[in-house]
Amino acid sequence: MKNIKFLFVALLVASLALWSCESDDDTDLSLALEAPKDVGLVFNITQDNSGLVTISPSGEDVTSFEVFYADGTDESIVLALGENAQRSYAEGTYPVRVVATNLGGKTTEFTRDLVVSFRAPENLLITVSESATSNYGVSVSASADFETSFEVAFGEDPALAAVPFMEGDVVNYDYTGVGTFTIRVTALSGGAAVTEVTEVVIIADPVTLPLNFESSTLNYNMIPFEAAVSIITNPDTSVGNLSSKVVSIEKTGALTYGGVVVPLSGPIDFSGPQSLRIKTWSPMPIGTKVTVKMESSNGAISTADYDAFTTKVGEWETLFFDTTGVDTTQPFSRFVVFFDLGGAPTNDVNYFDDIELADGPPILLPLDFEDTNRIYNIGTNNGAYSIISNPVPDLVNSSNTVMQFVRPATGPNNYSLVAIVVDQPVAFNATTSFTLKVYSPRVGLPVWLKIERIGNGGLFQEVTSVTTTVANGWEELTFNSFTGSTTADLRNIVIFFDPLGTTASPETIYIDDLIKTN
Template sequence: MKNIKFLLVALIVASTALWSCDSDDSRDLSLALEAPKDLGLIFNITQDNSGLVTISPSGVDVTSFEVFYADGTGESTVLPLGENAQRNYAEGTYPVRVVATNLSGKTTEFTKNLDVSFRAPENLVVTVTESATSNFGVSVNATADFETAFEVTFGEDPALAAVVFMEGEEVIYDYSSTGTYTVTVTALSGGAAITAVTEVVMIEDPVMLPLDFESSTLNYNLINFESNVAIINNPDVSVDNNSTKVVSIVKTGAQTYGGVVVPLGGPIDFSGPQSLRMKTWSPMPIGTKVTIKMENSDGSIASVDYEAFTTKLGEWETLFFDTTGLDTTQPFSRFVVFFDLGGAPTADVNYFDDIELADGPPILLPLTFEDANRIYNIGTNNGAFSIIPNPVPDMVNSSGTVMQFDRPATGPNNFSLVAIVIDQPVAFSATTSFTLKVYSPRAGLPVWLKIERVGNGGLFQEVTSVTTTVANGWEELTFNSFSGSTTADLRNVVIFFDPLAATAAPETIYIDDLIKTN
């Protein structure tokens, strides 16, 4: 037994001795580790001009790296072995420093310059288009690869700063006058590298319909023959023509065909209306002939003459020229206008303005329903209308054509009415009055006259106190002492027929000749 005990003690002692020896050797090995060596830095710069750099340090005998970015912030990042850091840099050179550390705490430093140079934008595509709302406007957009933003200058005002925009955005610019301008679009990289494209644009103010002669920048290039022609201030501004500028024409010499050619910027578009309207003012007798014809750019192709006749003396009016049969496939690009074609010169000065395409004559007061060419904009409520030959002509109204209003049986507050939109607003004063011819199936029919703003019936002038006195016969009603909330831009003429009372049976009512008497 003693031998056994001795053996165990000896083994324990030996084991203790072995452990003590291993511990001492490990401590000595740690102290003997060399400082980190073979340090390196790899910079991976993204190619999207964002300035994003991936920094990957490497080395031998390293447990961690501290990367100092050297971008002026004083910031750094500690990375375990095998990891990297990311940082956004502006364009420039940066001495990036890395400090490597091992298990024993020994360090080694390494510095490498990072050069950040942005790539010039590529595939720059610039689109310049005409503005949809202005003859003087353009819109600009652009696309490119490797760009961070765009700048555009429009070549009109050197002192005007460039407009910065992003891909997908649109820049709109209106020039102050006609001319030739250079639009420059620059694609930015975020640094010094740029790519620029220029485009030349011509800003024109084309002569086109409707033609009102109001432009201060446009050269209308009027061509007179056997006449004196000028664009002047409107000598008679009125509700019938409140334009600032009009054309004056007076025949000269001994010829009977004095007139003026009015060129356009291109062929007339006949895809819509094909007839013409023109405002005229003439001191010549009522019934004076006014003639328009159309020609191509050099006059080698011409339409027939289209005629209209004045109905006013020394006042503005709108004449309608019915061009039925016109060959609209021809490239007509100018008008020729004559006053009193075929008549000898009289030294009378005539004026014209506002040439436009139209389906029919303007709807103006007085409303007589006699012109078959007029195309009315008419609405109704609790009733229906039709324009028919006068079914009951008499001494009060012998007109050939009237309006018929068929009113059904209705309950109270029915507001049976007919509404007619006219082309010129009605001017009101304290003494304004109207007359209207009415044929009613009964005496005592209340008739209201209201003239309101189109689209806003709360702005109006009206009379609600006129009542018929004749059954089954024409009579002329007078409307005066108007009341309402405004007198501006009133063009919707509304006529009510007993609008508050109920009727047990349908009624047919005729109206005609709405005339503003003062």
């Protein structure tokens, strides 16, 4: 029995040996590994004038480090990843060298001077700069004479240990929120003597577009001239502007150019839209001029004045400022806003809000397709649309531009429709109604009107009982008897043409002037 067991073990050893020999022919994947990278050294000198130094190597793709002490001996120590070494040094400068080795035997060397000095560091200079990647971040570096290393505390959390670093290193830190913080940098010597410098930093939200004036921590630093300006609670929270905060402006004095400068934290990014939209509220007559221009941070570079004119009295509306031709290579970083520029002060208080870049005016009710600047978000099903010159103007509809919808020949249970997204939610109550001008090729064409939530068509208001009574002529259809629920954010307007009906040949239908009448 013992002999049998021995034979089994011998066969197993032979089998393993054979597998090992065969595996020698396989490709050694470790040979493809890149040499270690980001190799570095951090020194921590005990603050008791003993000269005891803890040497901590670091790097990526490393299996071991060999640290050469460079203290007049040839001695070194091999460390695994995460280990450190300790050595006592006399005062002086030592070019400590580390050789990092990876699994494939490739090496990378790095040398850093260890300065052991028992006098207090001198000429400590620190640099604190804004982070390039975070609105709440800072980067810290330092230099000094007779220092061995540094520590930095960022002043946000007293329980957080100071971060050690070496001259030439940059330490990055992200604050968790806005506030005023004291950064303390300590230069360490080889003994107990240290030198400290502090710098106060203020972390604030950046003022960027779109600008809505809602932040409770942000200092908008607006600069009024010949005007009284403040950020106040929105006096008219309506469908036109649901914001909590808006800017109030009143021209004062006897001059005609009262306005306000609205600075940003940096130059405007024109990589996308280049024109402007601003929400305004004015008690002044319809046609009151609102003027905007853009300037560099010191006002030395300026655009032309861009004008828009109010269309409402005592209501919020969104005005569009066409800045076609503006030189987008200039560092424009602030706006100047005027109401009734050139007119004498009238003691009227105006408001504005939500400054943003945009390609065109907002898409709002009523929909009349007359403004060529508007860029519509339109979808269709079982049909094709186009915005064209009115091909059949008459007394009912003499407007210049209408929407054409070509409905193809369809079988039963097909939905032919056009959907238009508007920028402002449509509000409903028990008496809400709409009118729509329609040109139909036949009497009895069913037209449905549905307003639904984008992304959730199950939330909607709809009327399905309206049909045309005129063939080959314009007529105005009325849609009422909505449920009047308070369903919010209904912005997708869908118009159906004979849904579920069958036609043997295509039909061309025109629509215009969708108006919410109450």
